[in-house]
Amino acid sequence: MSAIVWDKTGSREYELGVDRGVLYPQKTDGSGTYDNGVAWNGLSSVTESPSGAEETVLYADNIKYASLRADEDFGLTIEAYMYPDEFAACDGSVEVSPGVYIGQQKRVPFGLAYRTKIGSDTDSDKGYKLHLIYNATVSPSETAYESVNDSPDAIIMSWEAATTPVNTGDYKPSARITINSTKADKAKLAELEKKLYGDETNEPTLPSLKEVIGMFPKTGATE
Numbered sequence: 001m002s003a004i005v006w007d008k009t010g011s012r013e014y015e016l017g018v019d020r021g022v023l024y025p026q027k028t029d030g031s032g033t034y035d036n037g038v039a040w041n042g043l044s045s046v047t048e049s050p051s052g053a054e055e056t057v058l059y060a061d062n063i064k065y066a067s068l069r070a071d072e073d074f075g076l077t078i079e080a081y082m083y084p085d086e087f088a089a090c091d092g093s094v095e096v097s098p099g100v101y102i103g104q105q106k107r108v109p110f111g112l113a114y115r116t117k118i119g120s121d122t123d124s125d126k127g128y129k130l131h132l133i134y135n136a137t138v139s140p141s142e143t144a145y146e147s148v149n150d151s152p153d154a155i156i157m158s159w160e161a162a163t164t165p166v167n168t169g170d171y172k173p174s175a176r177i178t179i180n181s182t183k184a185d186k187a188k189l190a191e192l193e194k195k196l197y198g199d200e201t202n203e204p205t206l207p208s209l210k211e212v213i214g215m216f217p218k219t220g221a222t223e
Contacts, residue, residue, distance in 0.1 A: 010121065010122045013118060015118055016117050017116055019117075021046075021080075021112070021114045022037040023038050023039075023086055024037045024112070024113070024206040025090060025108055025110050034110070037113070037197070038204075040083065043114065044080055044081060045078070045080075046076055046078055046114055049074075049077065051073045052071055055069060075163065076133065079157065080156070080157055090138060091107065092104060092106070109136060112133040114131050115128045118182060129181070130189070134175045134206075134209050135164045136161045136162065137163075138161045141159050143155060166209050166210075168209055168210055179192070179212075179216075185216055188215050192207070195207055
């Protein structure tokens with residue numbers, strides 16, 4: 001037995017940043033699978049917004065008898081200085097001619113991958129978290145165009161996204177999964193990233209959430 005020790009050297013971790021954004025538009029054949037991934041340059045912020053899971057209280061025998069929780073929903077807000085051309089269809093635009101887009105069209109669902117850094121008091125690059133989002137759709141958003149003045153700034157575009165959970169196999173349906181590089185099997189993580197980002201012989205693809213879960217051993221992390 002040992003007493004709890006707070007703020008031990010090397011244990012003061014924090015999370016920051018967002019990088020390596022990848023967009024995976026969903027195929028339009030109804031299969032629920034995704035087209036090849038494309039880099040999302042200019043991704044500046046992803047705000048994850050879980051909701052739902054409200055409590056329903058049951059009373060009996062003049063006491064609080066039980067507490068039920070509704071299913072949880074998952075949404076996110078994406079902010080960026082620019083987006084890949086492939087995102088136009090996800091935002092309800094169709095390219096009717098090279099460089100000519102018409103809006104208010106069907107919004108294509110998509111998957112998204114991005115990383116956030118993990119640092120500590122002894123190592124600012126201790127690792128990262130890899131976030132994968134599935135079956136997301138964005139709502140119409142406003143964009144404010146302003147005259148260039150003596151304090152110019154680039155436009156930050158923003159989209160509110162909702163998700164529909166997908167099959168996970170042994171677990172409840174979900175629309176997201178997070179892999180911590182400091183704990184996950186490093187060989188399996190490298191295999192997953194090879195799929196996500198592609199290489200000299202393979203296109204970047206988004207494996208199903210069920211497939212991602214199956215790639216990692218349930219017994220815990222190994223070196």
